[in-house]
Amino acid sequence: MPEKDELKAFLSEKTGYYEARWFIDDDPVQIPHLFSKKEDIEIAGFLTATMAWGKRTMILNACRQLMERMDMAPHDFVCGASPREMETLNGFVYRTFQNVDLIYFLRALKEIYKDFGGLQDVFFKGYCNGGVIESLRYFRQVFLSYGAPQRTGKHVANVTKKASAKRLNMFLRWMVRRSSPVDFGLWTNINPADLLIPLDLHVARVARSLGILSRKQNDLKAVLELTQHLIDMRPEDPVSFDYALFGLGVYEKF
Structure with a gap:
């Protein structure tokens, strides 16, 4: 494992390179970047993060198609679509995310915006009671x-x-991190210092190669172990290093 200062300098340099506007063009985050209204960004981001597994070209194609079926106005569609308008979603499938799952997701989002005022308030209520892990538990x-179908x-x-x-932590990164050309920083009541690393296969592989992740399974314990190493290097914004770890794995085959 490299010395801490050496590793921090290396990852900081890579973060500076990958956390840039050009990154958006290849990444699922480009879908919520199609919008400017807060609620549109939230809903587009949440649905995109939900489907963010597999080849990125496939993710982008599916998510863009979904936004188009929602008339490029996801918040208005979620809250006010008529039964006839909902029929435009018939046949939408992305891998194991079936039409029945999508219909439930949109119904649950409608209820959340009605009952809580939006996704932010649900995540924040859990966060206040126990940090990000409790936020994720409470949101689920x-x-x-x-009335979710069992499969959903x-x-x-x-x-x-x-x-x-991984996908929910990525969504939180998008919503919470500030002063970023990629992330949105819309949810200012959650501290970026408390975020957890979105642990995908690329991030985990690179982290193990660098000696900052020893756990073999890609589970919550691995997330906490890696996040703690990143906190030691940048306590105010540990998941900023997600860009470096992901970029090294995907673009540089580190």
Whole structure:
């Protein structure tokens, strides 16, 4: 493992390179970047993060198609689509995310914006009671409470069963991190210092190669172990290093 200062300098340099406007063009984050309204960004970001597994070209194609079916106005569609308008979603499928899952997701989002005022307030209520892990647990509880089909639960990470929650942590990174050309910084009531690393296969592989992740499984314990190493290097914004670790794995095959 490199010396801490040497590793921090290396990862900081890589973060500076990858956390740039050009990164958006290849990444699923480009979908919420299509919008300027807060609620549109939130909903587009959440749905995109939910489908963010597999080849990025496939993710982008599916998510853009979904936004187009929602008339490029996801918040208005979620809150006010008529039964006839909902029919435009018929046949939408992305891998194991089936039409039945999508319909439930949109119904749950509608209820959350009605009952809580939006996604931010649900995540924040959990966050106030126990940080980001409790935020993820509470969000899942609320989100699946509107009569979710049993199969749909697999599309929302369960941290009580030690899931890494990669996609939800990525969504939180998008919403919370500030002063970034890629992330949005819309949710200012959650501290970026408390975020957890979105642990995908690339990030985990690079982290193990650098000696900052020893756990073999890509689970919640691995997330906490890696995040702690990143906190030691940049306590105010540890998940900024997600760019370096991901970029090294995807673009540089580190």
